[in-house]
Amino acid sequence: MLFRKQKTPADRPVPTHIAIVMDGNGRWARKRGMPRQAGHKVGAEAFRTIANYAKAIGLKYLTVYTFSTENWKRSEEEVNAIMDLLEKYLREILRDMDKNQVRFCFFGDMSRLSPQLQEEARLAAGESKKYSGVQVNFCLNYGGRAEIVRAAQKFARDCVEGKCRPEELTQERFSDLMYSAGVPDPELVIRPGGELRTSNFLLWQSAYAEYYFTDVLWPDFGPKDLEKAIAAYNGRNRRFGGAK
Ligand code: IPE
Ligand code: IPE
Ligand code: MG
Numbered sequence: 001m002l003f004r005k006q007k008t009p010a011d012r013p014v015p016t017h018i019a020i021v022m023d024g025n026g027r028w029a030r031k032r033g034m035p036r037q038a039g040h041k042v043g044a045e046a047f048r049t050i051a052n053y054a055k056a057i058g059l060k061y062l063t064v065y066t067f068s069t070e071n072w073k074r075s076e077e078e079v080n081a082i083m084d085l086l087e088k089y090l091r092e093i094l095r096d097m098d099k100n101q102v103r104f105c106f107f108g109d110m111s112r113l114s115p116q117l118q119e120e121a122r123l124a125a126g127e128s129k130k131y132s133g134v135q136v137n138f139c140l141n142y143g144g145r146a147e148i149v150r151a152a153q154k155f156a157r158d159c160v161e162g163k164c165r166p167e168e169l170t171q172e173r174f175s176d177l178m179y180s181a182g183v184p185d186p187e188l189v190i191r192p193g194g195e196l197r198t199s200n201f202l203l204w205q206s207a208y209a210e211y212y213f214t215d216v217l218w219p220d221f222g223p224k225d226l227e228k229a230i231a232a233y234n235g236r237n238r239r240f241g242g243a244k
Pocket of ligand 1: 023
């Protein structure tokens with residue numbers, strides 16, 4: 001079962017939206033003399049545990065960077081292995097949907113994925129709309145820059161068609177043209193795997209997010225690490241440009 005009951009600490013605030021760059025699978029495998037694919041497999045299990053935990057602590061939105069617009073540069077073997085894993089998990093999501101009560105969304109250009117994956121993602125998103133548990137946003141063939149360009153194109157098209165004028169564009173309206181329309185910006189972005197960069201993740205949405213970096217590789221990342229990130233977040237002084 002993807003989601004089950006879990007013990008959680010109760011005495012600390014939890015952000016509304018946490019986003020995670022699930023990085024470090026390849027290095028995790030290499031360290032063990034295994035093929036990179038083996039790291040993705042264990043990484044997918046780490047996602048299962050974290051999603052389960054996120055639901056248990058009452059998180060409203062969990063956005064995970066699953067496959068970037070740049071990850072196509074990898075070997076065909078690795079890309080296929082990742083796509084196979086995605087299919088396996090999507091089938092599981094569809095099967096256990098009623099039990100889990102989790103909403104699923106997909107951010108990214110799905111048109112480059114296999115027709116079967118596209119259909120399963122469409123079904124998972126459509127059928128799970130009615131649930132009120134945590135919302136999991138999978139960033140799949142996602143890139144922050146591509147998302148911004150796509151939003152700009154949509155707005156430009158509406159202007160050309162006479163539906164709106166350029167000066168009517170506001171930050172709120174632009175946000176509504178993103179994949180994440182209607183989802184509040186993440187307060188906390190976590191990047192395991194030791195790299196200190198965003199790698200094109202949620203560029204627009206994370207303008208004022210707090211970042212938490214850790215050397216822990218994603219397959220080893222568990223609820224304790226998530227709690228450490230939340231504790232670090234709770235200790236931050238968010239000023240949003242003010243002088244508090
Ligand atoms: C993240 O782990 C998973 C994907 C990008 C699909 P990596 O595969 O990037 O692992 P490292 O960074 O090479 O260790
Ligand atoms: C970011 O990790 C993308 C995902 C985790 C899906 P990458 O491994 O692709 O990023 P870089 O290459 O280290 O910047
Ligand atoms: Mg990586």
